[in-house]
Amino acid sequence: MVDGHGFDLAARLADRKRRGLRRDLQPIERVAARTRVAGDPGGDIPAFDGEEHLVFAANDYLGLASDDRVQRAAARAADEVGTGAGASRLITGDTGLHHRLERDIAESKGTERALVFSSGYAANVGTVAALAPDVIFSDELNHASIVDGCRLADAETVVYDHCDADAFGAAMDHRAREAAPDERWLVVTDSVFSMDGDIAPLRRICDVAERHGAWVMVDEAHATGLYERAGGIVQREGLGDRVHVQLGTLSKTLAAQGGFIAGSERLVEHLLNTARSFVFSTGLAPPAVGAAREALSLARAGDRRERLWSHVDRLRDGLETRGYRVLGETQILPVLIGDGTDALALADYLEERGVIAPAIRPPTVREGTSRVRVAPQATHTDEEIDRCLAAFDAAHADLNLEPDSQRTATDPSGQGVQS
Template identity: 40%
Template sequence: MTTTDPFRELREELDARAAEGLLRKRRIIAGKQQPALLADGEDMLSFCSNDYLGLASHPALIAAVQQAAQEVGVGGGASHLITGHHRLHHELEEALAHFVGMPRALFFSTGYMANLGVISALAGRGDAIFADRLNHASLNDAAVLSRADLHRYPHNDVAALEKQLARSTARRKLVVADAVFSMDGDIAPVPQLLELCERYDAWLMLDDAHGFGVLGAHGKGTLEHFGVHGPRIIYMATLGKAAGVSGAFVAGESELVEYLIQRARTYIYTTAMPPVLAAALLAALPIIEKETSRREQLQTLIATLRGNLKPKQWRLDESITPIQPLIIGSNEDALRVSEHLRERGILVPAIRPPTVPQGTARLRITLSAAHTVEDVMRLVNALHAAEGAQ
């Protein structure tokens, strides 16, 4: 019997990825999530985190977890439809719905699971999904797995989307877009998208992972930022970024949420999140809403970065959000600049294809209200030095 090496093809693919500058590595972080990190045993100033409001280590959230753990333990125990739907989960869903001004909300374990659950429940064969070309991977995967016809339109191109919607004869139409795009930091034209959905009888699903907590006068996200609302909106936001904890939620009309409880497989067939995390999120929501100084600090930091970072060879793309993309170009150059910063005690990740289009490898700078102006200026000076050394 001839034996073959079952790992040969895997090694060859890994070697090819390494040769193209696409091999990823994990860092081991010790201590709390905050700008000053211990990463792989080294003291670092991090510009990698999505903890936009600096809540991941907030004393009120820690205290909420400690108290809840004494009262309810640490495990979810079962799926929500068996015995896993705890009072704290229910209170959180009601608080989230009230927070974003929608009738009901449903708490999911992750944003990825929320997107998979919603899209696969609402769309299938004979339906059509219209997706921005720069959508997050979870939205793309969900669209493919749904078996609906997938139409991708150029980034934020409302005219192209309208042509696609006008041609469609699908039974059910679903327009899907990031509200804030995770690698570019720009914002979807939500009012125009909603107007098209109303005109062409379509749903509008928004993934506001990077807008929730950050945009709007009270941190209620992209809908508050634009002042839009409507029954056709399916609103998803994650709770492990600006909210500082974990999980995600989907908000919308009561019938929609009830339908998802019955049909969203990623909600039905998984153990409920630990109730202690719901307790932490219940503590986070009032801080998000009332402590507007955190969003003011973010805007100060964004202005500091954009006002002082003046690249000559690279390009700092337009963004009013904490995501500030510095386009370098090649994978190798992006890795080289990221390493230059690491050697000087600063962590900024190099983002490469397939996460971003070919030729647009970049440094994805993310700012937190926990940063200081001095932190940002240290980064600016290090980037100017790195560009001069190119």
């Protein structure tokens, strides 16, 4: 090839492989607590053979993606409304089904109104940019969509130490000493962090923000649907009247696709006029809207949430009894290993024994804090939880793992963590 102004993608891919960052796709046969898997087929159709694996890697925490009631709701929406919205919601892509879902979300979140976006990523980048803050205070482990929203907003971004309310308060106090009186400040944080499984100190964050008159925005992607009335940490802590912007996704516990913002009437009216990721995107497909609405209803009722938390307790206790250190305090159970090669070896070992739990390594987490991320679903059985623990038990002996219990996670790349 003649040298010129093109892109040498082969060299870029080779560099990623050299640095251990080259990734492959791993198709699954169906979205459920158990499925067959296939190797990366490239551009070919995957071939599924062999035994089913137990999936301890998905964010479908209540197992609603395979629930027949949710599937029927998606089919009804396709039949009654259409398979796609057909246009931006500001043109002809706005349906009654969208408004019914938004009403249900607002009720669950205790807000005046909600607005559904095509994805959680679109909701984050669109909202942060549309608010156009002068200064953003952001937790260092916030999701990549928040990081990108900060970049698009072109605001001064102050990154504070992860889940450290004292560091956040000091950063805000320091900025206040040199701030112009008309500056607009936005504090943004995940509630549950997807790679550490810990929870932001939201009450203390609100205390500091209120002292300075700043707005608070909380991303509840990994919490929505798992607490009372299918709410998140904001609802659990009774902070609905202190958090100005509540964000969530429909693609995790709510088993569909899309994201949403919940807040005041004025907030929603402002965003539907100015959030570019809403204005210039086709409306969320009706089957996803119908599925999410049914999933939200099911998350409020029944015993799935209780079964999930029972599995979480059983897994955490079992892993710690077997000598592993488990981070966090939520349904996300990061098993800290330390060395990236060891984490990959453990993930491979588990998969060979029918358990899918991914290795998470740099640059998503800091060097020396690689881990295997375990995420149970309510639809796992007690026997399947025991099979998962047995695989970890065997690995501890066969791989001679020595988990490093003294380190914590971070994302030094500035790219944000993955979902």
